[in-house]
Amino acid sequence: MRASVAVVILNYNGTNHLREFLPSVISFSGEHEIIVIDNASTDDSVSFLKQHYPQIKIIQNPFNLGYSGGYDLGLKQLQHDYFILLNSDVETRPGWIDPCIAMMENDSAIAAVQPKIKSFLKQTHFEYAGAAGGFIDKDYYPFCRGRMFDIAEEDLGQYDNSSEIFWASGACLFIRAKAYREVGGLDHDFFAHMEEIDLCFRLQHAGYRIMYCPQSVVFHLGGGTLNYSSPNKTYLNFRNNLFLIHKNHFGSALFLKVFRRLCLDGIASLKFIAALQLKHMWAVGRAHMAYYKAISRLKKQREANRLLIKNNALKGVYKRSVLVSRFLRGKKKFSDLEF
DSSP states (O other): OOOOEEEEEEESSOHHHHHHHHHHHHHHSTTSEEEEEEOOOSSSHHHHHHHHOTTSEEEEOSSOOHHHHHHHHHHTTOOOSEEEEEETTEEEOTTSSHHHHHHHHTOTTEEEEEEEEEESSSTTBBOTTTTTOEEEETTOOEEETTEETTEEOBOSSTTOSOEEOSBOOTTEEEEEHHHHHHTTOSOGGGOSSSHHHHHHHHHHHTTOEEEEEEEEEEEEOOOSSSOTTOHHHHHHHHHHHHHHHHHHOOSSOHHHHHHHHHHHHHHHHHHHHHTTOHHHHHHHHHHHHHHHHHHHHHHHHHHHHHTTOSOOOOSSEESSOHHHHHHTSOOOSGGGSOO
8 A cells, every 4th residue: 555645834824935835845746635734824824725725634723833833733633654844935846755755665764854955045055954964963063964054055966875864854854654653743842943853863762763865855945934043043943952952862961961052052142242143142041041941841851752762873963063173173064074
């Protein structure tokens, strides 16, 4: 029997994105079901879909639960074998689904797959959110093949090999439904940003593999819901990274790992002050306050995650500091790093 696949798009006030990008998804998704989860939009998104795309199933959430909660609530209503979590600002191309699904069908240990994600605005280059697959360093800073910090590389075929990665981008995430449910799905507490890294962390601990599939290519606009320069994005990134560490770090003393991040985040705050980006500096402070308030809850989640552990040999981890490699050693590209 052929595996059932659902292309699932989360929408919040995204009529313009749906108008621009949904046609490509419909054109190149074959017979696979397309579902839109609406996160309590206040624009005309739902009426737009009902009028122009009546064939698309709509799941309406009662509140805006963010990326993690919005998707998780909607996915609980679906019974497909595979989910494709697709941002509303992604343009697809012919043949974008089959290579990723085939990869998972051929290996039951693969729980998630990410395609090559390129920039919609600069289509010769990789896009910030995922590029050619996600990695983390020893301090849990995320980065990508093809994107180090804010520098995205030109796609010259240098990352055209299928490879195991640490995390797959939520901009276009293929995931095995059974594995998703097994590890508890997306964590609602994250709201948005790094929730897919947390999910992939748990999947790896549970013994699954995360893969990059270059035969599938999509183009991502980026910054559609939360602008890259938003202080709220800074807040969520810093807060959620601390959540990520507390929930999933089972190596050396957790206190020392968090203390090191406190020092590094302090340096980031000083950089924001020097650039007169005071709202971003305050966002870092708010992130730490939110983390300290959440510690008791995170402790319970950590103990639950400990029960998942079947594998401690995590893939896609850079055992040095990517900050030091980039800013002190001048390593500008992923290929410059020494694994």
